[in-house]
Amino acid sequence: MSEKKQPTKILDVKDLKVSFKTYAGEIQAVRGVSFDLYKGEVLAIVGESGCGKSVTAQTIMRLVPSPPSFIKEGSITFDNKSDITKLSERAMEKIRGSEMGMIFQDPMTSLNPTMTIGKQIAEGLIKHQGLNKEQAAERSVEMLRLVGISNPEGRIKQYPHELSGGMRQRIMIAIALACSPKLLIADEPTTALDVTIQAQIIELMQKLQEKTETAIILITHDLGVVADMAQRVVVMYAGKIVEEGSVDDIFYNPKHPYTWGLLKSVPRLDLEHKSDLVPIPGTPPDLFAPPKGCAFAARCPYAMDICLQQDPDKFEVTNQHKAACWLLHPDAPAVEPPVGKGGKVHA
Amino acid sequence: MLKFVIRRLISMIITLFLITTVTFFLMMNLPGDPFGEMSQKMSAAQRAVLYQQYGLDKPMFQQYLQYMGNVLKGDLGVSFQYPNTSVNEKIAQSFPASLELGLWALLIAVVIGLLLGIIAALNHNRGLDYAAMFTAVVGVSIPSMVLGPLLSYYVGVKLGWFPPGLWDTPKHRVLPAIALGFSTVAILARLMRTSMLDVLNQDYIKTAKAKGLSQTSTVIKHTIRNAILPVITVLGPIFVNVITGTLIVEQIFSVPGLGKHFVQSIQTKDITMIGGLTIFYSAILVVVIFLTDILYGLVDPRIRLAKGRK
Numbered sequence: 001m002s003e004k005k006q007p008t009k010i011l012d013v014k015d016l017k018v019s020f021k022t023y024a025g026e027i028q029a030v031r032g033v034s035f036d037l038y039k040g041e042v043l044a045i046v047g048e049s050g051c052g053k054s055v056t057a058q059t060i061m062r063l064v065p066s067p068p069s070f071i072k073e074g075s076i077t078f079d080n081k082s083d084i085t086k087l088s089e090r091a092m093e094k095i096r097g098s099e100m101g102m103i104f105q106d107p108m109t110s111l112n113p114t115m116t117i118g119k120q121i122a123e124g125l126i127k128h129q130g131l132n133k134e135q136a137a138e139r140s141v142e143m144l145r146l147v148g149i150s151n152p153e154g155r156i157k158q159y160p161h162e163l164s165g166g167m168r169q170r171i172m173i174a175i176a177l178a179c180s181p182k183l184l185i186a187d188e189p190t191t192a193l194d195v196t197i198q199a200q201i202i203e204l205m206q207k208l209q210e211k212t213e214t215a216i217i218l219i220t221h222d223l224g225v226v227a228d229m230a231q232r233v234v235v236m237y238a239g240k241i242v243e244e245g246s247v248d249d250i251f252y253n254p255k256h257p258y259t260w261g262l263l264k265s266v267p268r269l270d271l272e273h274k275s276d277l278v279p280i281p282g283t284p285p286d287l288f289a290p291p292k293g294c295a296f297a298a299r300c301p302y303a304m305d306i307c308l309q310q311d312p313d314k315f316e317v318t319n320q321h322k323a324a325c326w327l328l329h330p331d332a333p334a335v336e337p338p339v340g341k342g343g344k345v346h347a
Numbered sequence: 348m349l350k351f352v353i354r355r356l357i358s359m360i361i362t363l364f365l366i367t368t369v370t371f372f373l374m375m376n377l378p379g380d381p382f383g384e385m386s387q388k389m390s391a392a393q394r395a396v397l398y399q400q401y402g403l404d405k406p407m408f409q410q411y412l413q414y415m416g417n418v419l420k421g422d423l424g425v426s427f428q429y430p431n432t433s434v435n436e437k438i439a440q441s442f443p444a445s446l447e448l449g450l451w452a453l454l455i456a457v458v459i460g461l462l463l464g465i466i467a468a469l470n471h472n473r474g475l476d477y478a479a480m481f482t483a484v485v486g487v488s489i490p491s492m493v494l495g496p497l498l499s500y501y502v503g504v505k506l507g508w509f510p511p512g513l514w515d516t517p518k519h520r521v522l523p524a525i526a527l528g529f530s531t532v533a534i535l536a537r538l539m540r541t542s543m544l545d546v547l548n549q550d551y552i553k554t555a556k557a558k559g560l561s562q563t564s565t566v567i568k569h570t571i572r573n574a575i576l577p578v579i580t581v582l583g584p585i586f587v588n589v590i591t592g593t594l595i596v597e598q599i600f601s602v603p604g605l606g607k608h609f610v611q612s613i614q615t616k617d618i619t620m621i622g623g624l625t626i627f628y629s630a631i632l633v634v635v636i637f638l639t640d641i642l643y644g645l646v647d648p649r650i651r652l653a654k655g656r657k
Contacts, residue, residue, distance in 0.1 A: 061557060063553055063556055063557060089562075090561075093559045093560070093561055094559065095559070096556065096557055096558065096559035097557060097558040097559030097560075098559060100557075101557070102554075102557040104550055104553065104554065106550060109549060109550040109551065110550040110551055110553070110554045111551055111554065112551040112554070112555070112569050112573070113551070113573065113647070113648070113649060114572050114573055114646065114647055114648060115568070115569070115572075120554075123555070123558055123560060123568075124558040124559060124560075127558070127559055127560060127564075128559060159648040159649070161648070161649045172554070175554065175558065176557070
């Protein structure tokens with residue numbers, strides 16, 4: 001897990017705000033998210049269901065249906081070129097699939113059941129690289145071989161229901177990578193798979209990433225996957241980034257109580273003393289009307305008066321490790337992180 | 348696939364056998380006399396001759412066996428109301444007009460219905476959606492006995508665009524076909540819209556978009572084919588319904604079709620005609636549903652395989 005930052009910036013998201021219009025009012029799903037991504041890097045976005053991580057990722061590809069969603073504020077600069085939030089649908093079509101690829105959560109439903117695998121891979125190639133059907137079919141076979149599917153010549157004539165979940169996720173990866181995109185967004189790529197298959201898919205993604213140098217945004221709530229793949233981690237809660245840093249920062253020196261909560265709720269087999277899993281009590285706030293102060297304050301065992309009054313800014317721990325928590329304010333009382341020890345054993 | 352076809356064929360034969368049997372006993376137990384008013388003018392001797400000639404004097408079970416034997420040979424018997432005319436001849440005479448009218452109506456219904464459904468779904472909760480669904484509700488609500496005369500009078504007589512009745516030239520087909528197909532347009536439009544909306548929310552549509560496909564090719568290649576499956580299911584029965592003649596539309600436009608024979612045969616207790624038409628109708632229905640299943644398999648590979656493996 002070495003730090004290898006390359007200077008080329010692929011993606012720069014600045015103060016992104018995405019809302020959904022409903023009859024009941026406006027749901028503020030993403031409330032000011034900023035992060036960047038460099039070539040060949042794997043960035044993980046973690047957080048519980050409904051924290052806005054998927055919306056953030058799908059907004060980068062402009063895949064969230066609009067209406068009801070709309071980008072309220074902010075910019076997404078891709079590949080140092082234009083701002084994604086302002087591109088026309090036609091211009092987006094050129095970028096989707098060719099420069100950005102996406103893998104979804106459930107491989108059982110993300111492939112068209114009435115179209116052969118081969119055709120589904122070839123579609124993007126025909127559209128973006130101007131290949132004819134034969135060339136695209138040839139390239140599809142190559143892609144299948146690349147993602148480790150045996151007998152690719154036979155497989156391209158099969159339909160999705162003839163394949164297992166793991167194989168289908170491999171197909172999804174093949175589709176996403178067919179045109180060698182600069183950015184791959186993997187939206188919970190292993191959540192719907194069983195554990196042994198999860199490991200294979202992660203391994204495959206790592207291998208392909210090393211080969212192609214594609215930048216990856218990995219969305220997950222599985223911290224095990226994060227530790228395996230990512231170099232940097234962004235922790236999201238209620239539509240905001242609460243902590244960001246390198247994998248080591250997040251696992252061994254977490255600063256935000258929400259990150260502590262996440263780490264405590266991961267089963268650990270490597271500790272000397274058995275410890276019970278500790279869930280985070282309560283539920284995330286209603287995003288119709290987000291609280292005035294810190295969104296996590298209501299569930300936070302360390303909450304102070306100011307947490308309920310004012311949303312904390314990001315405090316820098318190091319120049320790449322930041323957390324939005326009043327506990328990091330110089331005047332705040334010192335709190336011993338409950339998970340630090342567990343991590344530090346292996347540090 | 349072959350196994351599936353054979354099994355379906357066997358169940359088709361059993362279905363037809365049961366329908367024929369039930370129809371036979373039901374119509375034999377109809378009150379009244381099959382020769383209607385004529386019989387009152389006849390003497391007992393004349394009547395006995397007539398009954399003997401038609402085999403009505405024999406025990407019910409024997410009649411049944413004979414009838415079944417004839418049906419097996421494809422002979423549906425002789426009409427009681429049109430002496431010297433067999434039911435087969437009547438069907439051969441009247442069915443072509445009904446079939447043609449039905450096919451036109453179905454063509455109109457499928458083309459317009461699917462288009463309306465697709466347009467409505469793609470403009471979900473916007474003006475075009477409401478407009479299309481309004482048309483559909485109107486289509487369901489206006490019965491053909493209202494729409495038929497309106498079309499015949501305003502478009503046929505007043506505007507004179509198309510002939511208001513009769514069945515001679517292709518132009519004569521237009522108004523009755525619209526009158527007959529309109530309610531089916533509505534059914535298909537609503538079904539297609541629901542189905543399209545369902546498919547548009549599927550993950551694989553998002554995958555298609557993530558590949559960079561345009562809205563048009565996403566809809567054509569990924570949405571319609573999947574959305575059309577439930578429509579195919581109802582298409583079979585609808586097809587049979589429109590081709591076997593409808594009394595109302597055929598009467599309004601004076602189409603020499605099968606519809607009026609259905610109604611007349613019941614009114615006049617023309618036993619062989621009722622039986623013959625029922626068997627004919629059922630046979631078409633059963634065959635069409637069978638064909639629909641095969642068509643379904645062709646469109647949806649999952650079904651094709653599942654059935655092949657059984």
